[in-house]
Amino acid sequence: MTSREPETAASPKFAPDTLVVETGRPPRTDGASVNPPIDLSSTFVSTGDIDASPYAYARFDTPAWSPFEEALGSLEHSALPGLVFGSGLAAISAVISLVPAGGTLVIPTHSYQGALASAEQIAHRQGFDLVTVDIADTEAVIAALDEASTRTSAAADAAAASAGEGRVGSESGPGMLWIESPTNPMLEVADVPALIAAARDRGFLVTVDNTFATPLLQTPLDLGADIVVHSVTKYLAGHSDVVLGAALTSSVELRERLHTERSMRGAIAGPFEVWLALRGLRTLAVRLDRAQANAQAIAERLTAHAGVVETRYPGLLDDPGHARASEQMSGFGAIIAFTVDTAEKATAIAEAVRLWTPATSLGGVESLIERRRRHPSEPVTVPEGLIRLSVGIENLEDLWADLEAALG
Numbered sequence: 001m002t003s004r005e006p007e008t009a010a011s012p013k014f015a016p017d018t019l020v021v022e023t024g025r026p027p028r029t030d031g032a033s034v035n036p037p038i039d040l041s042s043t044f045v046s047t048g049d050i051d052a053s054p055y056a057y058a059r060f061d062t063p064a065w066s067p068f069e070e071a072l073g074s075l076e077h078s079a080l081p082g083l084v085f086g087s088g089l090a091a092i093s094a095v096i097s098l099v100p101a102g103g104t105l106v107i108p109t110h111s112y113q114g115a116l117a118s119a120e121q122i123a124h125r126q127g128f129d130l131v132t133v134d135i136a137d138t139e140a141v142i143a144a145l146d147e148a149s150t151r152t153s154a155a156a157d158a159a160a161a162s163a164g165e166g167r168v169g170s171e172s173g174p175g176m177l178w179i180e181s182p183t184n185p186m187l188e189v190a191d192v193p194a195l196i197a198a199a200r201d202r203g204f205l206v207t208v209d210n211t212f213a214t215p216l217l218q219t220p221l222d223l224g225a226d227i228v229v230h231s232v233t234k235y236l237a238g239h240s241d242v243v244l245g246a247a248l249t250s251s252v253e254l255r256e257r258l259h260t261e262r263s264m265r266g267a268i269a270g271p272f273e274v275w276l277a278l279r280g281l282r283t284l285a286v287r288l289d290r291a292q293a294n295a296q297a298i299a300e301r302l303t304a305h306a307g308v309v310e311t312r313y314p315g316l317l318d319d320p321g322h323a324r325a326s327e328q329m330s331g332f333g334a335i336i337a338f339t340v341d342t343a344e345k346a347t348a349i350a351e352a353v354r355l356w357t358p359a360t361s362l363g364g365v366e367s368l369i370e371r372r373r374r375h376p377s378e379p380v381t382v383p384e385g386l387i388r389l390s391v392g393i394e395n396l397e398d399l400w401a402d403l404e405a406a407l408g
């Protein structure tokens, strides 16, 4: 390993805004690089037992990933380094592949649509049930978990009876609860601690997609989540110049299974992308501070605008997710969803802006605007006139003037 020991939840040495700058650097020895080098080897010297080598072949592990993986591990308060993947969706697919055949994946109706599409494919291939829920409705999510547990037990009993054996299936568990909070693009806020506790009580694995919040605003592993996933493409890298993902867990067994998924399917990241992501991570705290301040002001101005039907942003005092977000997050993020009354108006607004960039994705320094239902795969429960804003770090008044003109 080339970099420092990761911080752990038990011994955080620095505040998160220091950690993003400090973590994942080479040891402080005279003449050492301040930044980890980009390591381009595909193979590494290894004699004898290949498993005893820290690095052997770059599809399994490489020093090109280790500093970033350790940095993410410390930021997400994981006892173990993270696992970097070739994209957020590659990380998501690897995690969803852990759901056992005959089990259930309970997932928000308004998850990122790529996660839903991937879940549908894997569920079909692997033979587990997929149940979509309103993740902001805690009772409904718990009811779905209870139903899924009952179904899994009944299926296991039937399989045991037909095989003439005792109970089977209990060791693989009833499945997984997927939490996205806030959700993309509806900005619903889940009761993350309550849902994690309820799912764990019932034997479900819990995964949280922490892309919108970043580890600076919430650290779900501290609340008992088994796995955290990220689209590193967004805030962590922060400059809309890499596509990358990551999964984190404090369980040695789960990390091993995810590592195997990554190695066997080959969904790996390139050294340049990972280096860029670590460089981007250094400014995460200042980028997020500025973007959040911009987002708060823009959300407040949108609520007062006559042309806007509804604005969802957890930082608004009357947002349905405000109380929860205030309790469980240390900031409200920088994504806003607002609705105008028709798809045509929403399209016209996204076409009229001159400073905001009409583009998909989010989390970069530049502000992006998009009518979400232009994606045919977006759930029909997302309003036709919903516009998602990824608020960047530009001057607030420039951003507002441009948006206000487009709204007009």
Ligand code: PLP
Pocket (backbone or CB within 6 Å): 087, 088, 089, 090, 092, 112, 114, 115, 180, 184, 209, 211, 212, 230, 231, 232, 233, 234, 243, 244, 245, 361
């Ligand atoms: N999770 C969320 C919340 C996202 O918004 C996205 C992409 O938009 C992803 C995961 C997928 O990440 P990637 O595009 O890096 O594969």
